[in-house]
Amino acid sequence: MENLLADVARFGGATTRRALYALGHSKRSLQSAVGCGSLIAPARSWVVRPDAHPSIAKALASHGRVAGSTALVTAGVWVTHEDSTWLAVKPGAHCAPLEPGTRRIECAFALDPAAPWRVSILDALAQHCSRASRNDAIASIDSALHKKRIVRSDLQKLARLLPERRRSWLKRVDGRAESGLESILRLACQDEGWSVDVQVPFRGGRLDLVINGWLCIEADGSATHDDEDQARKDRRRNTQLAAIGLRWHRFGYADVIYRLESCIRVIRTLLSQGDPRVHQPC
Structure with missing residues (x-):
């Protein structure tokens, strides 16, 4: 057994x-x-x-395959908002009644060779990105690249699957972010015209984002980001960065997902204070 x-x-x-x-x-x-x-x-x-993801049995019972954002979640790819269970069926296929909270896409699709109960990752991305906001779509593509679910050359194939008006989004894909929070913050900062470096090496670790060369931003999505151990790490990192003339700030999951405009206002205020290295005494 x-x-x-x-x-x-x-x-x-x-x-x-x-x-x-x-x-x-x-x-x-x-x-x-x-x-x-x-x-x-x-x-x-x-x-x-x-113990498998509940969407799998739902999709198979409905004569479909797990699709869209749901397929991405089962593959470990970032999805900002998962509000429904998505499944795909071939055009003209016999369809069983849907359970509440389940949505069906009727389309041609390829199967994921590693998990033939779901559509391919490229098809899932195309289905998701055709419905998601720009930031959420790019965050998912970044995640798929970072987790090696797709490779750079797949972006050309993805472009052919996307609606024409959304293909330009692929120019903003990066793929280095370790979480969707970083991707969403990166895009918002770039929209402001600020230069943004991603996953910058620093003393054996990495800084999520460095804006305009000196403001270091961390996007923390962990459930324990406010515990005392994390607070000690925050203070130590802040001290290390201040010692070399840089500034540091951290945003949590709820900040980025639900209060993104507020995050940008905070960053704008910090940037308005100027590069601290310029004001250091000789």
Whole structure:
């Protein structure tokens, strides 16, 4: 049983019975696993682990594949707002009724070879970026690049899948950000005309953003970013940066996602105080 569950996990938590037969598992072992609840059978030819992302069973039960922002989430790609479960079906395909909170896209698509229960990452990005805001779309593309779900040359393919009016967004893609928060802040700062360096090496680590060469910004999305240990790290980093004539500020998840304009006002105020290195005594 453990080997069977491990093999299903290899496919991201769901796979076809045929794929498991090819690996040497018997029809009886699959029936036993489904019968005792170790696997779920949402469709005739598919089995899913109970701990798999819930969208997988929903999509397969509806004769579709996990798509759009939902597919990106299952692949570990940043999605700013996941408000629905998205699934895709081929044009003209028989469609089962949708559950509440589920939305369907009828379109041609390729499957992800590593997880054939979802559309390809390129198709998922195109589906998501056709509906998301500019900042949220670029943050997802940055994330897919950073996590090596796509490579730079894939951007040309992605451009062909996007609506024409959104293709210009690809010029703003960077791919170095470690989180979508950094991408969203980077874009907002660049919109202000400020120069922005991303993931700048500093004393064995990296600074998320450096604006105009001296204002260091960190976008912290961790759940514990306000604990005492983090506060000590913040003070130490601030001291290290001040010692070489730089300034530092940190924004949390809620700041960037819900109060982005306020973040920009804070940065504008800090920049208005001028490069501290200019005022240092000789």
